[in-house]
Amino acid sequence: MTDQEFDKELADLMTEDTSGKKKKKEKRKKGLRFWKNWSRKKKIIVGAGGAVIILFVVSRLMGGKQDTGMMVSTVPLEKQDIQEVLSISGPVSGTDSAEVVSRLHAEILEILVKEGDQVKAGQVLARLDPADVQKNVDIAQNAYNLAIAERNEAQIQAETGYERALQEEQAAKRDYDRKAMLFAGGDLSQMEMEEARDVLANASRQLSTYTVKNGRGVAGESFDLRVKNAEFELEKAKKELEETEVTSPIDGTVVRVNSRVGRFADTVDDDRPLFAIDNLEKLEMKINVSEYSIGKVKVGQKAKISADILGGETEDGVITAISPTGEEKGGGSSERVIPTTIQIENTDTKLIAGITARAQIVLNEAKDAWVVPMGALLEKEDGDYLATVENNMVKLVQVETGVESDVAVEVKGESLTEGFAYIASPGAFLEEGMPVTVVPSM
Numbered sequence: 001m002t003d004q005e006f007d008k009e010l011a012d013l014m015t016e017d018t019s020g021k022k023k024k025k026e027k028r029k030k031g032l033r034f035w036k037n038w039s040r041k042k043k044i045i046v047g048a049g050g051a052v053i054i055l056f057v058v059s060r061l062m063g064g065k066q067d068t069g070m071m072v073s074t075v076p077l078e079k080q081d082i083q084e085v086l087s088i089s090g091p092v093s094g095t096d097s098a099e100v101v102s103r104l105h106a107e108i109l110e111i112l113v114k115e116g117d118q119v120k121a122g123q124v125l126a127r128l129d130p131a132d133v134q135k136n137v138d139i140a141q142n143a144y145n146l147a148i149a150e151r152n153e154a155q156i157q158a159e160t161g162y163e164r165a166l167q168e169e170q171a172a173k174r175d176y177d178r179k180a181m182l183f184a185g186g187d188l189s190q191m192e193m194e195e196a197r198d199v200l201a202n203a204s205r206q207l208s209t210y211t212v213k214n215g216r217g218v219a220g221e222s223f224d225l226r227v228k229n230a231e232f233e234l235e236k237a238k239k240e241l242e243e244t245e246v247t248s249p250i251d252g253t254v255v256r257v258n259s260r261v262g263r264f265a266d267t268v269d270d271d272r273p274l275f276a277i278d279n280l281e282k283l284e285m286k287i288n289v290s291e292y293s294i295g296k297v298k299v300g301q302k303a304k305i306s307a308d309i310l311g312g313e314t315e316d317g318v319i320t321a322i323s324p325t326g327e328e329k330g331g332g333s334s335e336r337v338i339p340t341t342i343q344i345e346n347t348d349t350k351l352i353a354g355i356t357a358r359a360q361i362v363l364n365e366a367k368d369a370w371v372v373p374m375g376a377l378l379e380k381e382d383g384d385y386l387a388t389v390e391n392n393m394v395k396l397v398q399v400e401t402g403v404e405s406d407v408a409v410e411v412k413g414e415s416l417t418e419g420f421a422y423i424a425s426p427g428a429f430l431e432e433g434m435p436v437t438v439v440p441s442m
Contacts, residue, residue: 069393070437071436071438071439072389072439073425073440074424075424076419077416077422079371080368081365081368082365082369082371084364084403086289086296086297086360086363087359087360088358089358090285090342090356090357091285091286091357092283092344092357093278093353094279094280094283094353095283096252097250097252097279098250099273100275100277101268101274104128104240104243105132106132106244106265107128107262108126108127108128110127111260112126113126113254115254115255116254117253117254119253119277121247121248121251123248124247125254126265127244127245128243128244128246128265130244133237136240137238137241143230146230150223151223151224154219155223158217158218159217162207162210163217165206165210168206169203169207172196172202172204175196175200176200179192179193179196246275248277250279252280253277253278253280254277255278255280255353255354257274258273258274280352280353282347283343283344284320284341285305285317285341285359287339287340287359288329289340290335291326291336294326297340302316302317303361304316304317305344305358306358307351307355307357307358309352309355310350315345315349316346317344318345320343321341322338322339323340342361365403369412370412371410371411372408372409372411373407374407376422376426377411378428383398383399384400384411385398386399386416387426388422389423389436389438392437393433393434393435394430394435395432395433396430396431397416397422399412399413
């Protein structure tokens with residue numbers, strides 16, 4: 001049967017037939033054949049309301065003109081456990097990781113590890129050519145030695161110079177005092193007195209040019225600064241010499257080696273690190289939780305981790321960290337996401353770093369609760385309702401919803417008791433008091 005023939009037959013069956021009993025009987029038989037074809041071909045895709053429409057059509061075909069109401073099926077209300085689960089994918093990585101880089105433009109002479117090797121913090125991963133760096137150390141050492149020598153020489157000069165200047169000032173002071181007595185007695189001219197005063201002033205001025213600490217002359221501060229600068233450059237050069245042995249900063253596993261012998265350590269392709277080290281003894285997942293769900297996520301919550309590599313098995317996880325700030329989701333969306341960390345509890349897991357896994361987090365749950373399919377709820381302006389049947393008429397019972405899963409929802413209400421039966425697939429057009437006929441569930 002083609003789609004056009006199918007639609008035509010449906011329209012024909014829906015048309016009221018006022019002919020004789022024989023014609024009506026033939027039409028009922030035709031209706032049964034139509035129903036079988038519909039079930040077999042499944043050409044009409046219906047939701048909750050669509051099922052009611054089909055029942056209505058069949059009731060018209062089978063019941064003739066008698067108005068027994070729309071045909072509906074009911075199911076008993078049942079109690080069960082229900083969970084609201086958040087499912088998010090994210091990458092698996094080690095709990096601690098490090099990227100090892102080098103800023104030295106030095107040739108790699110030796111690489112001592114390969115991917116998969118276990119390493120300890122401080123273990124040498126590669127050795128670089130130290131020749132140029134050693135030259136820089138030698139130059140810095142010479143500069144430092146020179147600065148020390150210049151400061152020592154300046155110190156000696158300051159000590160002897162100060163002593164000499166102090167003696168000269170003391171001598172000038174004694175000469176000035178003697179001549180002042182002679183000048184007072186008229187035995188010394190004014191010019192001679194002024195010359196003695198000038199000599200004393202010059203001696204005092206010379207003495208003031210020296211820096212004195214603890215009664216000794218000391219070299220100027222500039223010499224100490226030169227020594228400090230030279231010492232800094234020497235330490236820097238020695239540090240670079242140490243860095244010609246590239247070491248691991250953490251205990252872990254070498255997961256990437258991005259260079260080779262003969263290359264320069266500071267020129268790795270695509271700005272990648274020389275080595276990537278991960279602590280794979282404990283793994284974790286990094287996920288981004290929507291701002292609309294993060295309020296239900298808490299540190300310490302459990303999660304089930306699944307991945308293709310687990311072959312249908314799951315691993316237990318626990319949320320260990322939630323970022324205090326959100327970030328853009330990307331892709332042009334205005335939604336924000338919050339980075340969240342899940343630690344894998346099993347240290348002997350089949351999971352490996354670098355793959356994508358899926359975490360299922362139980363956000364909310366209810367035990368032994370009344371649960372119905374999502375499609376059983378009728379949403380009205382004043383709330384949610386379940387439709388039941390009393391005396392072959394629809395009765396709407398208002399309910400309060402609770403925990404929601406992907407396909408079902410917890411319902412609460414005083415009218416919900418053992419034996420309560422509800423219409424499993426109500427149409428949005430169902431109203432209070434509408435006549436219906438209850439038929440067994442198909």
